Amino acid sequence: MSAINNFEGHPPTIQGRMLDEKILNILRNSSDSYVSGEELCKLADVSRAAIWKHVEKLREEGYDIEASPHLGYRLVDIPDSLIPSEIKYALKTKVFGKEVISYKKVDSTNTIAYELAEKGIGEGASIFAEEQARGRGRHGRHWYSPAKGGIYLSCILRPKIAPNEISKITLLAAVAVAKSIRNLSPLNAMIKWPNDILVNNKKVCGILTEMKAEQDRVDFIILGIGLNVNTQARHLPKGATCLKDELCHSKIERDISRVELARNILENLEEYYSILKKEGFKPIIEEWKSLSAMLGSRIRVILQNRTFEGQAHNIDENGSLVVRLDSGVLERVSSGDIIMVR
Numbered sequence: 001m002s003a004i005n006n007f008e009g010h011p012p013t014i015q016g017r018m019l020d021e022k023i024l025n026i027l028r029n030s031s032d033s034y035v036s037g038e039e040l041c042k043l044a045d046v047s048r049a050a051i052w053k054h055v056e057k058l059r060e061e062g063y064d065i066e067a068s069p070h071l072g073y074r075l076v077d078i079p080d081s082l083i084p085s086e087i088k089y090a091l092k093t094k095v096f097g098k099e100v101i102s103y104k105k106v107d108s109t110n111t112i113a114y115e116l117a118e119k120g121i122g123e124g125a126s127i128f129a130e131e132q133a134r135g136r137g138r139h140g141r142h143w144y145s146p147a148k149g150g151i152y153l154s155c156i157l158r159p160k161i162a163p164n165e166i167s168k169i170t171l172l173a174a175v176a177v178a179k180s181i182r183n184l185s186p187l188n189a190m191i192k193w194p195n196d197i198l199v200n201n202k203k204v205c206g207i208l209t210e211m212k213a214e215q216d217r218v219d220f221i222i223l224g225i226g227l228n229v230n231t232q233a234r235h236l237p238k239g240a241t242c243l244k245d246e247l248c249h250s251k252i253e254r255d256i257s258r259v260e261l262a263r264n265i266l267e268n269l270e271e272y273y274s275i276l277k278k279e280g281f282k283p284i285i286e287e288w289k290s291l292s293a294m295l296g297s298r299i300r301v302i303l304q305n306r307t308f309e310g311q312a313h314n315i316d317e318n319g320s321l322v323v324r325l326d327s328g329v330l331e332r333v334s335s336g337d338i339i340m341v342r
């Protein structure tokens, strides 16, 4: 596997990671001022040599830490990297992102998450990568996952649901991501059934929900989210866009913080997942409908063995799309591809 766990050649120990975070938090808390080496040793309860080693490691991860022989250490800049210390900082969740594992490059975060789920990793564990060599869409399609610009995330869920309810999780995730884009930008993110988020009718995000299940119950679900944030257009297929370019078209020139967006997505996932558990699927459907790019529109439905047209009429209690055919007959579609006709 081409993965580099936690931006090193080997997985860091839990103690090592905790010390990194401890040092970072001390530097963060002193905002713009220096923390002397002596004070840092005292607060982190380690030797000067250990501080130096961990500061070096943090620098390798992209933190700009100034070291002055007389004044001590100062945090100058933090990286917009999808690393545990950044994702977990100020993250307001109990389950999603409780465990964060980050990779520089993997084949597919869904594959890694699946393997970890089989080994028993807990619900909410979140696997991030800066790049995927073999990012997957549905039906074995390729998901373009170039380095640095996107968020490639897979979360492990262990809900008590039946296998035929899995599309509830896809729809829930679509609501969470669309809301996060709207929370952190002026862009009107919309949802296209079943698993796309669109901005200005172009795809910015796809969701791939996979599972391991017994006949009547889900063992675990891997919720995979691919979101183009600052991705260069030349790396994307036709019909796709990224948030940065859509902001630029609205005359807003800025990078969006992937870390902030990733945190917000984890927080929204937690909120909607807990709504699903406590109140059922109905409130999620209502949210989904309010964000829908297609209800009421004429659509073409492409299934494996046939294609037909109709009007996107509704979403039913299981997350299936209800299409009104020209004859007036309502047809339910539980999976397929949709093209908006006009």
Ligand code: BT5
Residues within 6 Å of the ligand: 107, 108, 109, 110, 111, 132, 134, 135, 136, 137, 138, 139, 141, 142, 143, 144, 145, 151, 152, 153, 154, 195, 196, 203, 204, 205, 206, 207, 208, 224, 225, 226, 227, 228, 236, 237, 239, 240, 241
């Ligand atoms: C999807 O499939 O939209 C699901 C994509 C899920 C990707 C995430 S990334 C993290 C996790 N790990 C993985 O390996 N996968 C998940 P589908 O509905 O089948 O759409 C696939 C189609 O979207 C492709 O055939 C292209 O037309 C288009 N596409 C591919 N890459 C894209 C991108 N980066 N942005 C927008 N569209 C893309």
